[in-house]
Amino acid sequence: MIAPLIEIRDISVGFTGKSGATLPVLRNIDLTVKAGESIGIVGESGSGKSTLALAAMGYLKRGLRLLEGSVAFQGQDMFARTRTELEKIRGGELALIPQNSGQSLTPTLRIGAQLIEALRLHSDVPQSEFSAKAIELLGQVRLPDPAAIMTRFPHELSGGQQQRAAIAMALAGEPTALLLDEPTTGLDVTTQAHILELLRDIARDRDMAMVYVSHDLGAIARVCDRVVVMYAGEVVLDGSTRQVLKAPVHPYARGLLASIPRLSDPRLPVALDGRPPAPGGAGQGCSFVDRCALAQDQCRSRRPVLELLPSGESVRCFRHEHAEELSLTGSGAISAKLDSDAVPALRLDDVAIRYNRPRLFDKLLGRDRASVATVDGIEITVAKGETLGLVGESGSGKSTILKAVAGLLPPSGGRITVAGGEALAPEVEQRSPDHLRRIQLIFQNPDDSLNPRQTIAQILEQPLKLYFGLSGDALHKRSAEILERVRLGAHYLDRLPSQLSGGEKQRVAIARAFAADPDLVLCDEVTSALDVSVQAAVLDLLNDLKSTQGTTYVFVSHDLAVVRALSDRVAVLYQGRLCELGPSAEVYATPSHPYTDVLLGAVLEPDPDTAPTLSADDVVELSPPARGCPFQRRCPRKIGSICDTDAPPWRYRADGHGIRCHHTIEDLEAVQREDVAERCA
Missing domain, CATH: 3.40.50.300 (P-loop containing nucleotide triphosphate hydrolases)
Structure with missing residues (x-):
């Protein structure tokens, strides 16, 4: 049997409260990650997801300490290694993409200098090829005009562009294992979908392991083989992505799925009632008992163990057989219709x-240095x-x-x-x-x-x-x-x-x-x-x-x-220009502009059987063209030279839904109906 790349055994992490008592943040966690395996860790804020991911690197935030258990990477205890040994591993064999790109980007250094430093410290790339490799990495994460991005400081990039630069830095060392803490939080839908495809391809080609911490179950569904659900510092469900997202057997996991807004459903999602217990406040029973619709007396007096089911899932629940009685969808009411005569x-x-x-x-001096708006x-x-x-x-x-x-x-x-x-x-x-x-x-x-x-x-x-x-x-x-x-x-x-x-x-x-x-x-x-x-x-x-x-x-x-x-x-x-404006129900039901259709096609659903619609030829741009339609270079419906030379007019329907395009709304809707029919056939 091949040894796990990352092996976490019975780990508990906590801190000392004001009263002097030890308060646990993680409680008796077991987790193994094999080479080439992608594991998603999900749960509410404060459930311990990020703490667990950082512990896999041998790191704990200030104030936290290891109470018991062990963490091994490639068979070596991470908490027993020296600082020098850890510095050689982190950023190279074991890389982290943090949620906040500001934690990994130095504000006083240009993006190119930071990427080159990562290549120098953690890769075998020859020095003469540093710049070319850095530009290649920035292109892989879909940053427009990578050579220009190399010369910019972090504050000159948008939040999503900063996050992509941080992802490029993490990939520079060609890691054996990649820890991702909400890595696509600041990314738009098309970039997120392409980045996730890139990560899947890299993980497959390099046999790279991934531990993906995220609130986005759509992203988890796209890249992960297995999902671990955490609540109040415990693992409450561990199973294949299909099992956990299609038919979860823990009430908490079903509540999470019901809280997700769906592209196909205009209603507000329904949040779980209550809040998770504070560290040390879970009591002797099930930590989820106060929020669970299936709770009984035994749930308050006894802590359930993580039980291995015949299906291969592990669940911490006395009443998991009844979980299917709980809905997987929300039914929230939306606000009243807007008054069209409102001030x-x-x-x-x-x-x-x-x-x-x-x-x-x-x-x-009379110089005109005005840039494109x-x-x-x-x-x-x-x-x-x-x-x-x-x-x-x-x-x-x-x-x-x-x-x-x-x-x-x-x-x-x-x-x-x-x-x-x-x-x-x-x-x-x-x-x-x-x-x-x-x-x-x-x-x-x-x-x-x-x-x-x-x-x-x-x-x-x-x-x-x-x-x-x-x-x-x-x-x-x-x-x-x-x-x-x-x-x-x-x-x-x-x-x-x-x-x-x-x-x-x-x-x-x-x-x-x-x-x-x-x-x-x-x-x-x-x-x-x-x-x-x-x-x-x-x-x-x-x-x-x-x-x-x-x-x-x-x-x-x-x-x-x-x-x-x-x-x-x-x-x-698109590129600072309006291309579609209208009532939400109409825009989502009949996205008339080709760009809106591209955006909606890239949305990730929390379903492993649903894939986004992406074009391999689609490329991002740093700035709009000097004339013509702003979307001309990427438009799958481009008519011809008129799109290159003439600004498109606004076209409106009676309900106020308008697009800025050389096509009529009716023509675009007819083409989209043909595309749908072709895909269904």
Whole structure:
């Protein structure tokens, strides 16, 4: 029998609480990973997924310690190795792709220099070939114009582009085992699908093992052979991907699947009730008992063991035979239909945004250094109480538009107004306190907005003091109430951001935005770091606030199923240009623009039998062409020279659904019907 590449035996990890008691984060975990095997680890934030993956590298976060058990890589104990030995292994034979690309990219070094350093330390590539190999790696992860990307600093890339650069760095050392901690969180649907195909091919060709930690069960379904479900630091289900995702035999796994928004279902998903127990708070019985619809008395008094079933699965549940009684789909209600006569809450008139502006010296000499606009010609009106979804690939200008509305990036042209026709000052420093309160931005990466030196209480108290003058008991009570709304308890108030998981930090960022009681909330990938159950709860919260308080949202997300569940209308962006705009139901049912069809075809479903529709010839671009249709180089429906030379016109239907294309909507829909019929045949 071939020895496992990674072997984790009865490992328990914990920390010392304020009372002096040892509180477990991982409890008696057994896991083996063979060469060439791909294992997915899923579960809610705080379940111990990332801690387990990092432990496989012989690493524990500050404050944690190994309580018992062992971790071996290639037969050698990782916790017995010296720091020098570990440095040789990490990044080479054993590589990690972290959830936050900022943890692996040095902000003061260009991308090319960082890739070359990884090649020098962890590969056998000759020095003379470093640059060519680095460009090849950047091309593999679908970064546009890799040679240009080599010269850029991390802050000059979008979040998704930074993540792809981090993936390229991890692959530079040609690892034997690759640990992936939410590696595709910041990627758009087409890039994610292509990256996952790349990882599958590399794993097969190199016989590379992968341990894939993710909230995205669609990604897990695409790349993993086996799935391990974790809850409260324990393994509760371990089986083949097909068994776990098609017919899970643990109530918790079924609850996770019911929490996932589906592209084929416009309803909001239903979140699991309650929260996981805090470390050390699971009690003597089943850790899931307080949230389980199948719980009985024995579940409270005895801890179930991990039982091996005849099917080959391992399950920790006394009543797993009854799990099929629980639904695998959600049935959440969506908010009431939007009033077509609602007052505009936000209006963008011919907005253009450029990152590169002419310098003073060039202006004095009369030089024209104006670059192609990153975003151009944006005409959008958002009604009060409406949710507008902005979708498109990484670098399409979605976050750029949000930053302009928030005053963080002044437009180079056009006008932005809010309710009542009030023009917004271009820069945040020029805006009134009322405008600052009414417009709140939630960032994609919570580390960009949470002060690491402040407690959660201090972070939430800032807007409450500034805008409402709260103090004392009223301030503490309101802070606790806000945390409860995002499914975090008052016991989080004394913690620092570094003591929270990625999903927990994002919930704090959301809570702080709503503490200001805003009229307009700009959501930049706010659910990308959340597990599916918390994501469902946050979507329900956003929907409830829209219904009860008339909150307006501009919602940016790469997850097109999430956008469908929450949005009234969808705007599709390509290279900073609008190409489709219309009611969500219509855009998803009949995606008229060829680019929208490409996006929807790349969506990953949590079903191992469903594959995305991808084109091997599809390539990404760094900037739009100087004239003609922005999508001309990638369009599978290109007519001819008119697409190269003439800007496409807007074409509308009676319901307001419009596309910007030289084809008519009717012609495109007819072609799509023929494609569907051909695939079915």
